[in-house]
Amino acid sequence: MSSFLYRLGRAAARARVLVLALWVVVLAAAGGAALLANQGTDDTFAIPGSESQDALDHLKRVFPEVSGTSAQLVLVVPEGHKADTPAVRAAVGQAVTRLGKLDQVATVVNPFDGNVRGAVSADGRAALVAVPLKVQLTAVTPATKAQLTAIGHDLQTAVGGGASVHAGGDALSNRVPKLSPTEGIGLVIALLVLVLMFRSLIAAVMPLVTAILGVGVSMGLIYLATLVTPISSTAPMLAVMIGLAVGIDYALFLLSRHRDQLADGLDVEESVARATATAGSAVIFAGLTVVIALLGLAVAGIPFLTTMGVAAALGVALAVGVAVTLVPALLSFAGTRLRPRAPRKRRRTPRRAKPPVARWWVRTATKAPLVTVIVIVAGLAVCAVPALGLRLALPDNGAEEHGSPARDTYDVVAEHFGPGYNGPLIVTADIITSTDPVGLVNRIAGELRQLPGVASVPLATPNPKGDTGIIQVVPTTAPDSAETGELVSRLRGQEQHFLDAYGTRTAVTGITAVGIDVSAQLGSALLPFGVLVVGLSLVLLAMVFRSIWVPVKATAGYLLSVGAAFGATSFVFVQGHGAGALNVTHTGSVISFLPIILMGVLFGLAMDYEVFLVSRIREDYVHGGDPHHAIESGFVSASRVVVAAAVIMFAVFAAFVPEGSATIKPIAFSLAVGVFVDAFVVRMTLVPAVLALLGRRAWGLPPWLDRRLPVFDAEGDALVHELRLADWPGTDEAISARDLRLEDDRGRPVYDGVGIHLPRGGTLVLHGAGAGALLHTLAGRVTKFTGDLKVLGRVLPQHSHALRREVAVIPCRRAADPGRQVAEALATDAGLIVLDDVDLVLRTDLRDHLRRLLAEPRSRSGGPVSFVVTCQDPDRVADLVPATAVHLPVRSAQFAEVR
Template sequence: MSSVLYSLGRWAVRARRLVVAMWVVALVLVGGAAGLLQQGLDNQVSIPGTESQEALDRLAATFPQVSGASAQVIVVAPDGGTINDDAMRAAIEDGVEDLGDVSQVEVVTSPYDDLMPASVSDDDRATLLTIQLDGDQGSITDETKDALGVETEALAQALPAGAEAHLGGQLFSSKFPEMTLTEGIGLLVALVVLVLTLGSLVAAGLPLLNALLGVGASMGLLFAATVLGPINSTTPMLAVMLGLAVGIDYALFIVSRHREQLGKGLDVHESIARATATAGSAVVFAGLTVMIALVGLGVAGIPFLTIMGVAAAVTVGVTVLVSLTLLPALLGMAGERLRPRPSRKERRAAARAAAAAVEASQGTPAQDDLEATRTRVAVVAPPEEKPNRFFAGWVRAVTKVPALTVVLVIAGMGALSYPALDLRLALPDAGVMAEDDPARVTYDLVSENFGDGFNGPLIVTGSIVTSTDPVALMDQIGDEIADLPGVADVPLSTPNESADTGIIQVVPEGGPTSAETEALVREIRSLHDHFLDEYGVDLAVTGFTAVGIDVSDKLGNALLPFALVVVGLSLILLTMVFRSIAVPIKATIGYLFSVGAAFGVVSLVFEHGVLAEALNVTRTGPVISFMPIVLMGILFGLAMDYEVFLVSRMREDYVHGGSAKHAISTGFQGSAKVVTAAAIIMIAVFVAFVPHGDMNLKPIALGLAVGVAVDAFVVRMVFVPAVLALLGEKAWYMPKWLDKVLPSFDVEGEGLTRELSLTEWPEPGATDSVAAGDLEVHGASGTIVGPVSVRVPDGGTLLVHGDATAPVSAFLLAVAGRIKVSGGVAKTAGLVLPERASSVRRLVAVVDSAAEDGRPAAAVRRALGDKPKVLVVDGTETVGDLAARAELAQAVAGAQAAGVAVLLGSTGFAATDLAPAGTPVLDVTPGERAGAGAHLATDTDVTEQEVRA
């Protein structure tokens, strides 16, 4: 990974103008596609397979008058008046008629209609007109909504003085979230933090630009995707929030590593490539974990949530791509402007040292020479690395008594997580909107005049096709349901026109999101068998309120499987990265601490009202149903981000020879500053969505802000160092069998470091197709081949011979990138093994003579059609026919003429007849330990030095 990213970083710097131009064109194209294709956003929520959704689908066919979206108009008479006053009645009747003429309106109830009367308050002062529309919520056009608003306003104007009319109901129960200036405060805070962290306005601006471009491209793709299907209106806001946060953070990791390397005197282009390779590897890992967790939201089986997860995952993916391509190009354009300048004190010290050196060698220089020396030294002298006193003191404090630190963290996280036990989930309704919002005004007036339940009536429906008296049947069922506890009223109990389906409208005593209403739904459903046995009717509960309850139930049931997937995923991924058992377990426990604390704080604010007014929470109660699962998915990726960036530096120092305890201190000081800055930026971006944010998004934003704060500053910077200090060397233990089974994810860039160290090996300017130094390979049956030292120049040939097939094949397949090199040094086509094995495989063709029925020449010619750099022909001893061997020799000569290096393997005898005279022979024999034997010989008596020459 790091090697590929290193090459990508170098290319992006060299082709920086092309990269920037490509991204500009991409932005224009996705923006144009969004403008041409976008179909708008949708707030409709449906869950296939639930009782409420299936019943609603049946009603759409049998009783369309009650299956579509609905709205409400509440009309309140002036003090001392009633809706039966002549002036009130005339205005209401005209208003009902005008509302019924609006496009997509199916029927409007009237308090003066005996067949389908509108609800009237006990004191006759208020009536609730129900507007039934033709179509679900997503299909109702803005023109219809606007027309309903106009007619309601006209009704209000026609009413007597002191009377009022307001429009609301299910159709207006949720609003499209919008970006406001408040969210921009988060970006300003991010800019300030970036300037303080990076010490340069140019460097600080790059992460912001990176995030904005990533989000812009993602939003274009998202709105263009609406042509394929409906997308929930909360989705783009969630994607923007997450895209800004990770876009800034990912760029910060790369830019900070780049400036750190520039401070050590590294060349600009080389520094960009290395920063892309090392910090970029962590970015890829963090991005993948976030994307996998977000796509994992599909575990819940809810379409709108799956779409939300996929859209957010695409945003993160685009942000990673921008960070790895556009950001290196922009860093290349910034050039030397990003190199940290030595402090004044360091420049003076360097000048004095240079002057002293000159005086010692030549005497006192002239003043102008001294100034020139000062200037030169000030430009080239890198600032000295100094330990950060604050973070050095921090890590020293938390690891002084690690057991006590761990106990305190566990106790604190337990206390903060405890309120999460009271957390309740529901789909939000108009009751959570701002108090001056028209839909909220209607909601409050309905509650005041009729009771909370009228804001979310239930519909109980079933087939009555076998009934001989459908009207009496529905009255009987309605009367029985009306006697249930928690039922405020049953205003409607009727069959449809064809008398095959009946509906009962049930008004609960509690509000749509109350625990009482949820209990009533469960009570009615528990009586299903009773109604079936007693009346022969298969009843189901549906309606907007019942759908919301089913959504919450299904999401709640999916939470545990999703948590198991996320926790299991974190254990596997972190084990791959850190090659340890204890570190992943500790990281996963810390992640659960962060999730618990986030849930606990959300419950305190939204359920118990702590700081609710300060955070502009319009109504306490249940939070949006998908908050827990979305928060867990996003926080998982962010937690792994900090874990990798912090602990990988500790592991890097430990692997390079430091003690476990010392590695904790040095690794912490090397990365804590950047983790702190990244966390503060994340928190600022998330918090900015809380004060004036959409109530759907507000609890998610608050939970993420708390989760990031706890994860970064308590879990990763207190709990993690303490646990590592407590475990000591055992923290990095991993069984050998597990180490072999799991693939390696080189986040620290160890492979790249090894490649760079071998740049001039075996000698400066060498052009060998194959070079091996003390190469060891584990062959079949546990045998070890090597150490082998050999060099094959470009276009050269080597005969590989052995007494057994296994060692010969093992060596050939190792240099061909097909099996792993166990020890020593090896390069094929200039690429280091095993780090670049995947690239080597594309440049090396392998032909197994035994698999070609003893006639491999045709396979060799086909392989040469792919223009390989190296050709390996194994098992040449199986070619027994003289004509076939002659044909193979001719094919090998063709490869040599094309400048392809050829390695010929044989067992029992050297295939000297297949190569030109004097071709060197490598005798490979297996041994039981490394170094058991391989030597270079030829069919002529020449020394190894002569062969290489």
């Protein structure tokens, strides 16, 4: 990976004009296509296969009048007056007639009709005109909304006398989140942080430009995707919020590494390539974790949530792509202007240098590490307590802004009729076999009225075909309350009773029931999703740090951060503390998919900070060996970038809170809290304390696990190793080895201290206990060794896969004709041929054939071919190998260097 990124960074630097032009073209193409072809967003939340969704789909076929969205006109007369008067009845009748003529209106319910119950409030001051529509919310035209509002205004004028008419309902809601100038505050804060960090306007602006470009491309592609799949309005906003945050952070990592290298004296192109390879590897690791976590939202099995996860993952993937291609190009454009300036001397008299804040911080955190761990864990556990009362629900009109038609109507209905009228339930009954459909529906409605939690049953009627009954049930509580959820369970619990008593099947549906089902399914998906994320973090971090304790500590810290974020969100958005200061207009519940979104996004960000901070500590530990000194030095070197990245993340997320929509606001708040806690409390305080507590035990894997676990080079160590060996050994050799060591499952050396310099075309004979293991190491088949090794000019183990195409391995113990296999390898232009147990070739004709091939190898291209052979007894192969062959006995501790 790092070698590929090194070449990619160098190529992007050299072709900087082309790279920039390509990204601008992609942005223009995506944006233009989206503007011309997008179909708009669709906020229809559904769970295919759930009872509520199946019943709603059935109603669309048999009773379309009650399956679409709806509007409401609520007439309220002044105190001391009654709504039920002849004049009001006449005015309402005229309005009902006009409403019924609108194209998208299915029917209109006159509150004064004799068959309608509960449409006039108990105090007699309010009357509710229900207007079911033929279409879903996303299909309601602006003309229909304008006509509904105009008819409401005309009704208010006709009634007069201080009466008011509120036109609202779902049809007039506006839940599409929009960007506001407030979100720009996050970018301004990010710019200030970058200016203070880099002391350079060019360096500060670059991450913002690249992040905005990446977000622009992702938004264009997301809206273009509406051609083939419905996408909720939350998906683009989530992609903007996450894309901006990670886009700035990823560019910051590359830019910071590049400037450090320029300060060390590297030229611009080489520095760009190395920054792309090292910091770029960390960016790809971090981006990969976020993308996997977001795609993991599919675990819930809810299509709109899966689409949301894919959209946000697209934004993150594009941020990674921009970071490793466009950022190197812009770094090349900037040239030496990004080189940090040397600090100017302001005083001639020396003064005692103060230790940086980072050193003071890490020393304080690790002075009494056990105390630090206990205090932080206990404190975050206390912060997570409010999360026990976290209520999940889909947003309704009660979450709209104050002053909006939908919110005002919602409040008026709740005030005069009760909160349940804002979220009525629909009970469907299969009455196709009944001889008295009207009577059957009325009997069922009569029993439902007696259930606890039912305020009224205003409507009970069969459809025109008489095969399906519709019973509207109004709860006594608000749509997002726990009591309404209990009522839905109670209604569904009556299904067997109605089947036994009347022979009819019932189901509960309606927008409120669908929302309850969505919340329930999302809640049940949290555990498997959490297991997925936690398991993924353990494996990925073990791959990166080759440690058991580091992944366990990182994952535990992530769970603490998630708990604290849930607790803070519940404290504000459910319990209502500080809601006014944050402009929270609705409390009591948060959007259903907040927990799973928070867990997915925060997982990627937490792993990002973990890798960037702990990799520096590990690097210093490997080089120095003192774990406590490594914690301090690694922390000091990495803390500035981590702090800047966390502050930027926090600012971007927090900027969406004050003016954000009811959907985005709690998500942004929880992410802001989660980032703050995870970066400053967990990663920068708890992590150093835990590492100090563990000491040397923090580093290392059991040998059996180390060999089986793949290596993920998140910091580009492989490239550093490759660059260090670029000019070694100084001559073109087939095999160059220095200080090779391989251990078995118990940590005992299989071979140790091996040094080899084999010229091209030479033959190496290995014998002894470790000969077979060394042979397979030289062939690129064993990769878990230490030391320096180049075979056919390729650095191992980094390029083991590429080397295997040039090396032929022939096990003589099992081969029927080793000579024929050698000849075939020569015909395929193999550069190295290894023969294991060559002394087991006993037949005279086979030995003669093999002797001729080893003495005069001829590859297809005529290039030199080298051989490595193993044997149990070197005397038995003296007649097989050339006289110039080099012999190396391989024991458990071999320090001789062979030339």
